[in-house]
Structure formats: structure tokens, C-alpha cells
Amino acid sequence: xxxxxxxxxxxxxxxGDNSIINCAYSNxxxxxxxxxxxxxxxxxxxxxxxxxxxxxxxxxRVTVLLNKTVKHLSLQIAATxxxxxxxxxxADFTQGGSEKLVFGKGMKLTVNP
Amino acid sequence: xAMVIQNPRYQxxxxxxxxxxxxxxxxxHNVMYWYQQKSSQAPKLxxxxxxxxxxxxxxxxxxxxxxxxxxxxxxxxxxxxxLGDAAMYLxxxxxxxxxxxxxxxxxxxxx
Numbered sequence: 001x002x003x004x005x006x007x008x009x010x011x012x013x014x015x016g017d018n019s020i021i022n023c024a025y026s027n028x029x030x031x032x033x034x035x036x037x038x039x040x041x042x043x044x045x046x047x048x049x050x051x052x053x054x055x056x057x058x059x060x061r062v063t064v065l066l067n068k069t070v071k072h073l074s075l076q077i078a079a080t081x082x083x084x085x086x087x088x089x090x091a092d093f094t095q096g097g098s099e100k101l102v103f104g105k106g107m108k109l110t111v112n113p
Numbered sequence: 114x115a116m117v118i119q120n121p122r123y124q125x126x127x128x129x130x131x132x133x134x135x136x137x138x139x140x141x142h143n144v145m146y147w148y149q150q151k152s153s154q155a156p157k158l159x160x161x162x163x164x165x166x167x168x169x170x171x172x173x174x175x176x177x178x179x180x181x182x183x184x185x186x187x188x189x190x191x192x193x194x195x196l197g198d199a200a201m202y203l204x205x206x207x208x209x210x211x212x213x214x215x216x217x218x219x220x221x222x223x224x
Contacts (some may be wrong), residue, residue: 012188032211043203043215099144103155
């Protein structure tokens with residue numbers, strides 16, 4: 001079946017470093033991708049999204065890169081802070097499909113002070 | 114601020130005792146979703162409403178039901194909770210164009 005997955009289950013970084021979280025997807029028809037941040041005991045929080053007609057999108061301290069050739073998505077966090085510690089999920093959506101997101105497995109980011 | 118609200122945040126129920134979780138939204142989104150999330154796992158979609166149209170996932174047990182009386186509210190009913198139903202239950206909304214906005218979740222404990 002179609003799936004969206006993450007390469008690494010855990011990532012530990014030092015405060016101030018840049019973090020990169022990777023995600024592979026398999027549905028070539030996917031046209032919209034989202035990154036969510038989920039802190040312990042809370043619901044997923046929308047971070048940034050990107051549509052398939054783009055290869056890069058920047059937000060505040062975050063950048064999402066999309067490589068459709070290899071079906072790869074990444075989230076870059078600049079100057080990582082302790083407050084960035086959370087589980088990060090990528091998710092995939094197909095416009096005109098079932099209105100459903102396909103979530104990756106999640107990757108836990110730990111920022112050490 | 115526009116938001117997705119879930120009540121209660123924590124719910125304890127007894128094995129087999131029906132329980133209802135509620136979700137409300139001020140975003141005026143036409144799609145509402147219910148997810149189940151267990152520890153260290155991604156959210157698992159149970160069902161969703163596109164306006165009044167109910168869409169059940171094939172692997173959602175019959176024990177789980179939902180109601181959407183109006184655009185703003187959606188309920189999750191668990192008819193006979195089992196120990197395996199203990200989880201975080203997340204409500205989300207969208208305009209149907211992709212981005213979903215999640216509520217804070219309800220942590221269900223089954224004793």
C-alpha cells in the first residue's frame with residue numbers, strides 16, 4: 001500500500017545546532033505535504049506545508065524541502081531550541097482523493113541544552 | 114482565536130461502560146476527523162465527516178461510533194470500551210484541501 005515513512009526514529013542534537021528530519025513517501029500522486037510537531041500530551045501542531053509544484057518553502061526557523069524525483073521530504077530547523085523537542089510527523093495528502101492524510105511513523109527530536 | 118476544542122481532556126471509564134468524547138470547532142471547517150493515537154505511534158484515522166457525510170475507515174471497530182449534529186460539533190462514542198481502547202483521541206478539522214488542525218486530544222483511561 002501507499003505509505004509515508006521516516007528514516008530515523010530518534011534524533012538528539014545540541015541547542016543551537018541545525019536539525020534535519022527526513023521523510024520518504026511512496027505515493028507519486030501525492031500533491032500536498034505537511035509537517036506536524038507533537039509535544040508530549042498534546043495534539044499535533046501544524047508547522048509548515050508544501051505543495052508538489054514547489055521544491056522549497058521557508059517559515060520561521062523552519063524550511064521544508066521536497067524532492068519529487070526521489071520522493072523525499074525534509075524538515076530543517078535552524079538554531080534548534082529546547083522547545084523544539086517533540087515528535088515530528090510528516091503527512092501526505094492527495095487532492096481530489098479521500099480527504100485523508102497519510103502519516104509517517106514519527107521521529108522524536110531531543111534538544112540538549 | 115479560532116480553534117479546535119476537545120472535552121474532557123482526561124477521561125476515565127470502566128471496562129464496558131459507554132463513554133462519549135466531544136469536539137467543537139470555531140474554524141467553520143466542513144470536514145471533521147477522529148483519530149486514535151497510542152504511545153509512540155502516528156495518529157490512526159477512525160472516521161471522518163465531510164459535511165454531513167460519514168466516512169468510516171474499514172478497520173474501525175463497530176464499538177466506535179460518531180455523531181455530527183451540526184458543523185461545529187462532533188462526538189465520538191465508544192459503546193463498550195475495552196482495555197485496548199485506552200489511548201489519546203484526537204479531533205481534527207479541515208476545509209478538505211489538505212491541512213488538518215488538531216485539538217489538544219482526550220486521554221482515555223479504561224479501568
